[in-house]
Amino acid sequence: MHPRYFSIAVVGLLLGLLVGFQVRLLELPEPPLPPHDRGRILTAELRELALERESLSAEVRQMDNKVKTARQGIEQAEFALRAEIEKHMVLAGLTGVAGPGVELILHNVPGVDRPDGFLFTVRDEDLLRVVNELRAAGAEAIAVNDQRMTASSEIRQAGPFINVNLERVSAPYRIQAIGNPDDLVKALEFPGGLAETLRDWGINVVIETRTELVLPAYLGRPRPEYAQPLREGV
């Protein structure tokens, strides 16, 4: 061994080592991309995904708004429908109502006990006129002796009694009407008005305004059997 050339052996050893490394390195499965390019590609991908994400979240917001609007629409429609139903229930007399109004009490003429007494009793016509007058004055709900007036209610003499909603009612007749109390009273009480006429005939008419009246619902609920609503132009 020549000690002078020993360094050649050392460098040769190093060379072999490096070659061994390199061979093994190249035997590795090649990485998909060099890190330099990979970074750039990943950055581009990231940017793209961020954009996509942004647009998707914008879409989500839009959809949310749509859902919210739709839900609001449903709520509003439901509310409107309920209000409409309530209104028609009130108008049709299918629900009990409360509110300000007037109360009339018609007492029979004293001396009804006479044989021809029925001539002086309160008759269906009197009640009809009162109800008619109240309706004309804007009464929104009317009841006669707790029988609610509906679109199909009748007031009809039946011997010494009067039938309202097919129920027999008798004196004293109490007519309650919900509406503007002043208007209702004015419609009845004026010189030559209905109240005066009735009093002239000897009927005891008491009219009082009430701040809170409670009218019952109409209990019979007939279904329209023959009448069909017209569909055209609803």
Add this chain to the structure above:
Amino acid sequence: MWVSIWLAVIGLAIGFGIGMSIPAFLPPAYAKYLGIAILAALDSVFGGIRAALEEKFDNLVFLSGFAGNALMAALLVFIGDRLGVDIYIAAVVAFGVRLFQNLGIIRRYVVGRKNEAG
């Protein structure tokens, strides 16, 4: 003299065996540096053998040449990576040219016609 060739070959064989078998690994990112280092080492070994054959061998020149060439080549690779220009090709070409020159001279010594031209 001749022993330098055998020393180089033996060192190479042992180094290769070690490099192939030890579990340590260089990260793939350094493959380029490794390649350049191999070239530098190859150049140095051939240069050293030639010098030995010419009986002008100097340990200091040999080792400093090896270290300097390897470092310079690594630097070129590094700069080239940063600039996006493959400057290390300059090192590859330089080493390659010298490699063949040295090989040519060694060949003449080996076939025993060192004083003939071409």
